Amino acid sequence: MQTRVNDKLTLSAEPYFWYGYGTGGTQQATLAENTSSGSNLHNGVGDINGNGQYTDTVGVYRGSVTKTNRPGITLKANYEIDNHKILTGYWIEQAEHRQTQPATTVDNAGNIGDLWLRNNLVTYNDGSIYQGRDWLTKSTGQSVFLLDTIAVDNRLQIIPGIRYTSIQRDFTNYASSGTNSGADYNVNRTYSKALPSLGATYKLTNDWQAYGNITQNMRAPSNFVLSGWANNVKYVNGAPSTYTLVPNNSIKEETSTNYEIGTRYFGETLSASVALFQVDFKDRIASGYNPESNTVTDYNVGGSQVKGVEASIGTKLSKGWSAFGSATYTNSTLLDDFKTTLKSGGAQTTLATNGKLFPDTPELMLGASVQYTTGPYLAGLSAKYVGKRYTTLMNDEWLDAFTTFDFNAGYKFQSTEYLKNPTIRLNVANLFDERYLVANSGSGSSIAATTNTTVNGGGTPSYYVGAPRFVSVTFGTEF
Numbered sequence: 001m002q003t004r005v006n007d008k009l010t011l012s013a014e015p016y017f018w019y020g021y022g023t024g025g026t027q028q029a030t031l032a033e034n035t036s037s038g039s040n041l042h043n044g045v046g047d048i049n050g051n052g053q054y055t056d057t058v059g060v061y062r063g064s065v066t067k068t069n070r071p072g073i074t075l076k077a078n079y080e081i082d083n084h085k086i087l088t089g090y091w092i093e094q095a096e097h098r099q100t101q102p103a104t105t106v107d108n109a110g111n112i113g114d115l116w117l118r119n120n121l122v123t124y125n126d127g128s129i130y131q132g133r134d135w136l137t138k139s140t141g142q143s144v145f146l147l148d149t150i151a152v153d154n155r156l157q158i159i160p161g162i163r164y165t166s167i168q169r170d171f172t173n174y175a176s177s178g179t180n181s182g183a184d185y186n187v188n189r190t191y192s193k194a195l196p197s198l199g200a201t202y203k204l205t206n207d208w209q210a211y212g213n214i215t216q217n218m219r220a221p222s223n224f225v226l227s228g229w230a231n232n233v234k235y236v237n238g239a240p241s242t243y244t245l246v247p248n249n250s251i252k253e254e255t256s257t258n259y260e261i262g263t264r265y266f267g268e269t270l271s272a273s274v275a276l277f278q279v280d281f282k283d284r285i286a287s288g289y290n291p292e293s294n295t296v297t298d299y300n301v302g303g304s305q306v307k308g309v310e311a312s313i314g315t316k317l318s319k320g321w322s323a324f325g326s327a328t329y330t331n332s333t334l335l336d337d338f339k340t341t342l343k344s345g346g347a348q349t350t351l352a353t354n355g356k357l358f359p360d361t362p363e364l365m366l367g368a369s370v371q372y373t374t375g376p377y378l379a380g381l382s383a384k385y386v387g388k389r390y391t392t393l394m395n396d397e398w399l400d401a402f403t404t405f406d407f408n409a410g411y412k413f414q415s416t417e418y419l420k421n422p423t424i425r426l427n428v429a430n431l432f433d434e435r436y437l438v439a440n441s442g443s444g445s446s447i448a449a450t451t452n453t454t455v456n457g458g459g460t461p462s463y464y465v466g467a468p469r470f471v472s473v474t475f476g477t478e479f
Helices: none
Strands: 002-004 009-022 028-032 057-062 065-081 084-100 103-105 134-151 156-173 185-203 208-219 230-236 239-245 254-266 270-282 285-290 295-300 304-315 321-334 364-374 377-386 402-412 420-429 470-478
Touching: none
Parallel strands: none
Antiparallel strands: 002 009, 009 065, 028 057, 057 103, 065 084, 084 134, 134 156, 156 185, 185 208, 208 254, 230 239, 254 270, 270 304, 285 295, 304 321, 321 364, 364 377, 377 402, 402 420, 420 470
16 A cells, blocks of 8 residues: 655555465474373373374374464655655564474374374373474564665765664463473563664666665574473473473574675666675574484574675577576685583583584575567576585585576466466476485574584484475466
């Protein structure tokens, strides 16, 4: 929604709602049955395989189920006066994040009770549903921002700005069979910071400009750091009776200062850009596997600096053909030695990570694509190269480089009274079915401190199998 109040002021409101439901994580697991004892949560896990005994360890399908509702709105006001274009606004989002970990049966033929983990679920002896985790997180994100684009002359623009952002997490752990999660508790944490920025652009010619900017950013720890606080839980009649809360207050918000200078060219047949960048991190957050609790959590690895260069070049459509290419070189270096805190029981160990490369950050990435359009027909082929990535802070294990190709072809129908540019497409991701591994689950990289298992927090990093060839057909249109 947008309203032009007068020739200087425009108001807008952009509401949105995002919903998600899905499963993930390591889904092949085993559960140990328990006799009906009041000294276990909900009297212990029931007779999963139905043989009348409570002494079996049974293979199950167990996934991390996540259901998310994210309503939000952005309110903006644009005001023009003299040589100033002022943008101010307010953003708020109130997300509800429900995370559980039920399990279902798997028969001898490998048939799964319910892939979506909604029915045929494993239960405790008192009839309640088994959960390997049971969390409710209500996150309220807010931001107030002010940006001014100042036209010094017809070539130079200066853009100062400031943003105050905050994230409040209201986290509830319901008693489950997860490590240190066998009792109910609630905790609130708020992360906030004022984040200034300054940018400038200068037109060297009508087609060629130079630019530079400095911005500050903040990243809050995930809700994982609020889990696993219930220690030494004792049960009476299957319910938590006494326990000790051990808060994890050591994880701070990550802050960074970004510097970038570059140049862009927009010609009649060619466009190109080159940029140098540097990012200085403080209290940088990494997601690591905790071998003691069998979970992934956030921790601060200290200072880190990222420096690099990125370049791109593209052609405009000529005789039906167009092409694009990009390259990025990144050097991401840890600036502090890391004191391991992944295990609560062992003595603290300092790892010599100063000067090591930050995990899951390839030094080289390349991309290229070519498109062809003639009449209503269109087709495209793209390639992506991802270089070697270390997967531990000590750089003692890594993933090899890989290249994937994607292909698409489509047909654009004539517009109608109600549909504009309706198009049907055939899409093939990972065209040649490249086999590769990744450390990123989609919500963050999972890394380890070191592969040295004698070190507190050391262990084997966990990886995800890259997506195989995937074929889909899509239909899209404008209205």
